[in-house]
Amino acid sequence: MAPSPKQLGKKIIGYPEQIVPVVTVKDWFLQFTSDPIQHAINYVYGLFPIIGWISRYNLGWLTGDVIAGLTVGIVLVPQGMSYAQIATLPVQYGLYSSFVGVLIYCFFATSKDVSIGPVAVMSLTVSQIIAHVDDAHPGKWEGPEIATTVAFICGFIVLGIGLLRLGWLVEFIPAPAVSGFMTGSAINIAAGQVPGLMGITGFNTRAATYEVIINTLKGLPRTTKDAAFGLTGLFALYGIRIMCDQLTKRLPGRARVFFFMSVFRNAFVIVVLTIASWLYTRHRGGSKGKFPIKILGTVPAGLQHVGQPTIDPELVSALAGELPVATIILLLEHIAISKSFGRVNNYKINPNQELIAIGVTNTIGSCFGAYPATGSFSRSALKSKSGVRTPAAGILSAIVVIVALYGLTPAFFWIPNAGLSAVIIHAVADLVASPPQVYSYWRVSPLEFLIWTAAVLVTIFSTIEIGVYVSVCVSLALLLVRIAHPRGYFLGKVTLRTSGSKEQREVFVPLSKDGITNSDIKVTPPEPGVIVYRLEESYLYPNAHSVNTVLVDYVKANMRRGKDMSAVKLRDRPWNDPGPRRGDGAYERERNASLPDIHAVVLDFSTVSQIDTTATQALIDTRNEIERWADHPVEFHFASVLSPWIRRALVAGGFGLGSSSSSVPYEIAAVVPYRDGLGDRPLSDLRQSPREEAEDIEKGLSSSKGKESINSVEKSVESGLEPLLSLETPFFHLDLESAVRAAESSLKAR
Numbered sequence: 001m002a003p004s005p006k007q008l009g010k011k012i013i014g015y016p017e018q019i020v021p022v023v024t025v026k027d028w029f030l031q032f033t034s035d036p037i038q039h040a041i042n043y044v045y046g047l048f049p050i051i052g053w054i055s056r057y058n059l060g061w062l063t064g065d066v067i068a069g070l071t072v073g074i075v076l077v078p079q080g081m082s083y084a085q086i087a088t089l090p091v092q093y094g095l096y097s098s099f100v101g102v103l104i105y106c107f108f109a110t111s112k113d114v115s116i117g118p119v120a121v122m123s124l125t126v127s128q129i130i131a132h133v134d135d136a137h138p139g140k141w142e143g144p145e146i147a148t149t150v151a152f153i154c155g156f157i158v159l160g161i162g163l164l165r166l167g168w169l170v171e172f173i174p175a176p177a178v179s180g181f182m183t184g185s186a187i188n189i190a191a192g193q194v195p196g197l198m199g200i201t202g203f204n205t206r207a208a209t210y211e212v213i214i215n216t217l218k219g220l221p222r223t224t225k226d227a228a229f230g231l232t233g234l235f236a237l238y239g240i241r242i243m244c245d246q247l248t249k250r251l252p253g254r255a256r257v258f259f260f261m262s263v264f265r266n267a268f269v270i271v272v273l274t275i276a277s278w279l280y281t282r283h284r285g286g287s288k289g290k291f292p293i294k295i296l297g298t299v300p301a302g303l304q305h306v307g308q309p310t311i312d313p314e315l316v317s318a319l320a321g322e323l324p325v326a327t328i329i330l331l332l333e334h335i336a337i338s339k340s341f342g343r344v345n346n347y348k349i350n351p352n353q354e355l356i357a358i359g360v361t362n363t364i365g366s367c368f369g370a371y372p373a374t375g376s377f378s379r380s381a382l383k384s385k386s387g388v389r390t391p392a393a394g395i396l397s398a399i400v401v402i403v404a405l406y407g408l409t410p411a412f413f414w415i416p417n418a419g420l421s422a423v424i425i426h427a428v429a430d431l432v433a434s435p436p437q438v439y440s441y442w443r444v445s446p447l448e449f450l451i452w453t454a455a456v457l458v459t460i461f462s463t464i465e466i467g468v469y470v471s472v473c474v475s476l477a478l479l480l481v482r483i484a485h486p487r488g489y490f491l492g493k494v495t496l497r498t499s500g501s502k503e504q505r506e507v508f509v510p511l512s513k514d515g516i517t518n519s520d521i522k523v524t525p526p527e528p529g530v531i532v533y534r535l536e537e538s539y540l541y542p543n544a545h546s547v548n549t550v551l552v553d554y555v556k557a558n559m560r561r562g563k564d565m566s567a568v569k570l571r572d573r574p575w576n577d578p579g580p581r582r583g584d585g586a587y588e589r590e591r592n593a594s595l596p597d598i599h600a601v602v603l604d605f606s607t608v609s610q611i612d613t614t615a616t617q618a619l620i621d622t623r624n625e626i627e628r629w630a631d632h633p634v635e636f637h638f639a640s641v642l643s644p645w646i647r648r649a650l651v652a653g654g655f656g657l658g659s660s661s662s663s664v665p666y667e668i669a670a671v672v673p674y675r676d677g678l679g680d681r682p683l684s685d686l687r688q689s690p691r692e693e694a695e696d697i698e699k700g701l702s703s704s705k706g707k708e709s710i711n712s713v714e715k716s717v718e719s720g721l722e723p724l725l726s727l728e729t730p731f732f733h734l735d736l737e738s739a740v741r742a743a744e745s746s747l748k749a750r
Contacts, residue, residue, distance in 0.1 A: 064388055066396055071264075072379050076115070079094075080097065080118050082424045085421075087123040087127045088131075089147055092300055097365060099303075100368050104364055105391065108356055109394075112388055112389065112393075113341040121464065125325060126371050133315070141312070152363060155361065156363055158358050161331075166352075170351060176448040184209075184460050187432065191212045192205040198220070226418040229273055240265040241265060266426075300409065301409040302405055455471035483538075483543055488536055492511045493525075508737075526743075530602065531559075533602070534604035535608055541612055544618035544619075558596075562630045564589060598634055599743070599747045610646075620665065624666070635658075638733065641732050657729055
């Protein structure tokens with residue numbers, strides 16, 4: 001049965017004998033517009049994941065959510081106030097961010113475990129933004145106004161990224177880079193809190209980490225009574241956790257009791273330190289309120305800044321340069337945390353929807369005076385271990401925060417600042433990557449280990465902002481290097497036989513030692529004149545030149561040159577290929593005669609998912625260079641071309657059809673058109689030397705009954721079988737074995 005006109009497709013203008021595959025640009029658009037109404041409904045429905053689970057809410061879920069929500073809320077209150085201090089904001093702004101974060105997120109979340117609110121890294125970034133704006137415009141804007149503006153602008157940007165479904169951009173930043181700047185940031189934050197823990201003053205605690213450490217050591221003689229509260233609180237936090245961990249191992253039956261004892265250690269330590277601070281300072285404040293230790297002071301009760309945020313365009317311009325790093329931290333930290341807990345608890349998050357949730361949370365948060373909030377690792381881990389069942393647990397956490405805002409602010413007055421520093425140091429210490437984790441980066445990818453190391457060192461010796469940029473840029477540079485220098489192998493055959501069976505099959509493995517194939521196995525190269533090459537990356541413009549160089553250099557080093565350059569006069573030789581020197585002609589002729597004549601190049605495209613115009617042009621250049629070297633046409637066979645768009649591109653480049661080499665395009669990616677004196681003649685007419693028409697081994701076979709097509713798996717049309725691949729593209733093959741067999745059969749026929 002002959003192929004139908006629809007199967008043959010459309011002819012290429014200028015090349016009437018060549019056939020384009022069926023796939024068209026219209027097909028590409030149809031996959032997005034097949035049912036636009038349903039797509040729109042699904043899009044809107046996906047914006048509110050709560051619709052999918054709230055109707056099935058039950059008492060069993062409620063129990064787990066209440067426990068987890070209350071537990072996280074109790075931890076969130078002291079952490080929120082502590083992180084606000086890092087951001088150089090009054091502590092109530094940390095509570096505003098905490099309340100809005102956990103409340104709004106549950107309506108848009110695709111993760112049940114993540115807890116949104118103030119986090120250490122974002123708080124430090126906000127403090128640096130406030131300092132930057134204040135240095136440029138002293139006293140013009142207050143810190144809370146700057147922080148709220150950052151929350152609104154960054155939230156709006158992240159919301160736009162999510163709505164446009166651009167969450168895949170986050171995938172360009174690998175996990176080691178995120179871990180690197182998180183580790184460096186945690187060390188930076190902890191070092192900056194040690195002076196507050198010890199009551200040491202007199203230097204900038206937000207300078208580079210190494211400077212803070214040096215100045216802290218120099219300032220140890222100036223330690224004040226604050227250290228009694230700070231060090232006591234820090235040792236108590238670690239002591240309670242270690243004790244609970246040991247008791248859990250000894251009494252596993254009471255593990256849940258010890259877990260909650262450990263969970264409440266933050267609140268317990270703050271309460272004890274607050275009582276101690278009140279007992280010690282209540283009669284020592286004097287008339288001017290100068291206490292012997294630093295305490296929190298007055299915390300306004302309730303939500304004091306509810307309303308439409310005032311966004312000053314001049315302020316936006318002043319902090320515009322700082323917005324990218326704040327946005328990147330919002331994206332990376334939240335997506336990394338949500339993915340991590342999704343893997344642990346066996347569910348899948350939607351990155352785009354998570355970005356929408358973060359964007360909405362921060363945009364609405366600016367109406368409450370909140371500063372930027374994102375996912376917290378420590379609170380998310382606590383929420384997960386507490387047995388959370390749905391995102392609704394955030395509502396209970398919000399209730400705890402709002403109760404603290406309206407009912408506990410008088411007690412907050414006596415909280416020692418050193419105690420909050422202890423809470424911060426204890427929390428951020430868990431963000432530092434453990435030695436086994438760092439070693440795993442080295443085992444998996446030494447280059448990514450170097451990225452991790454660079455991110456940590458840059459963050460410690462400069463700022464978080466530069467650390468973020470370095471980790472992102474180095475990661476992208478590594479990605480480009482890997483794309484631009486893809487791995488590829490020239491292949492040979494190995495015959496495999498199952499033990500105790502007569503069945504055997506041939507597989508293709510690298511001719512060179514690859515560290516995987518047994519080095520004692522002898523790999524048989526293909527027939528002389530046939531080379532087989534496997535690409536292990538998509539074939540795109542960054543790596544097109546590399547692949548071209550590898551193929552051409554291999555042919556020139558291992559295949560016979562068609563023209564004897566020693567017989568060509570020196571003045572007639574091209575300047576860039578002068579051939580052998582005088583006196584070396586006999587040796588070169590003897591060496592050249594011992595090499596096989598190149599007949600076919602077989603390319604394994606099984607791992608190639610994309611090809612572009614530059615790569616297609618590079619493949620045309622490869623064919624032209626190899627044919628100039630061989631001084632005759634060379635066949636190009638392709639195995640496992642799985643994408644119709646790759647077939648379309650290859651056919652446009654004159655591959656796969658078995659056409660005469662004089663009729664295929666010489667250039668399809670012309671940067672500058674050649675028109676001077678050339679008229680409208682095709683470039684193929686301007687070649688330096690005439691080409692013989694390539695022998696087509698499929699000629700006459702595709703329409704002959706009872707004969708076997710080399711690139712198909714059927715023998716006869718009369719038997720009722722249909723060809724699996726189009727007979728109009730005989731040099732496209734279903735697998736590598738059939739491609740090599742076709743090339744070797746053609747070689748024998750020649």
